[in-house]
Amino acid sequence: MEHLSDLPGDPSPDAAPDVLPDVAPQLRGLRRRRGLTLEAAAQRAGLSPAHLSRLETGRRQPSLPMLLALARIYGTTVSALLGEVPPEHDPVVRAGRSEPVEADGWVYHQAGGAGRALQALRVHVPYATRADIVRVHPGEEWLHVLHGRVRLALGDAVHVLDPGDSAHFDSLTPHRIGAATRDGADLLFVHTLLQSPAAELCLGDATPHRR
Structure with missing residues (x-):
C-alpha cells in the first residue's frame, strides 16, 4: 500500500513548520481524546508512527490528503484541525443586505x-x-x-x-x-x-x- 507519507512533494522529515503552526497540538489532542495510540492512528491513516509523531510535534507539515485522512479518523473536519472558527449565523436578514x-x-x-x-x-x-x-x-x-x-x-x-x-x-x-x-x-x-x-x-x- 502506498503511504501518504510517500506522496511527491512531501517535505523532509526535519523540515520546520512555517504554514500551519497550530495543527500539531490539534492532531495530538484529538488523537488522545479519541483514545488512540500513536501506532493505531498511524495505521488507520496509512502513515508510519514516526511520521505521525513528527506531525504532532510540528517537525513536519501535513499534506491535504493527510489532513483529510486524519479528520475522518478523529471524527472532525479539516477546518477544525486547522483551528478555523466558523462564522456565527446572524438570525436577522435585513432588507437590501444582498443584491438580487x-x-x-x-x-x-x-x-x-x-x-x-x-x-x-x-x-x-x-x-x-x-x-x-x-x-x-x-x-x-x-x-x-x-x-x-x-x-x-x-x-x-x-x-x-x-x-x-x-x-x-x-x-x-x-x-x-x-x-x-x-x-x-x-x-x-x-x-x-x-x-x-x-x-x-x-x-x-x-x-x-x-x-
Missing part, C-alpha cells in the same frame, strides 16, 4: 441565512411557458404566493395558486413552476439545501447574474 440574483427571468432575493439546512428566498417568477424546465431533485419545497397567480405542475397534476395560497411537496416529484399572470408573480420559497448552491436553486442550467 437573476437567471432565466427568475429574480431571487435572499430571505434566510447562508449555510443553513433550509434555504429561504423571495422570488419573482416569470410568466409560465411550455419551454419551462421540469425539475427533479432531492429535498422538499414550500412556496407561498404573495402577488399574482402561480401555475404549479406536480407530476401529471396542475394547480393554480392565488395570493395567500401555499404548496409543500417532495421535490423528487417532477415539478414546474411559473406565473399564471402575464406580469409574473411574487412568492416566498423555501427548500432543503442538500447539494445545490443558493444561486443555482431551481435554475436548471441557467447562469445567474447580479442585477
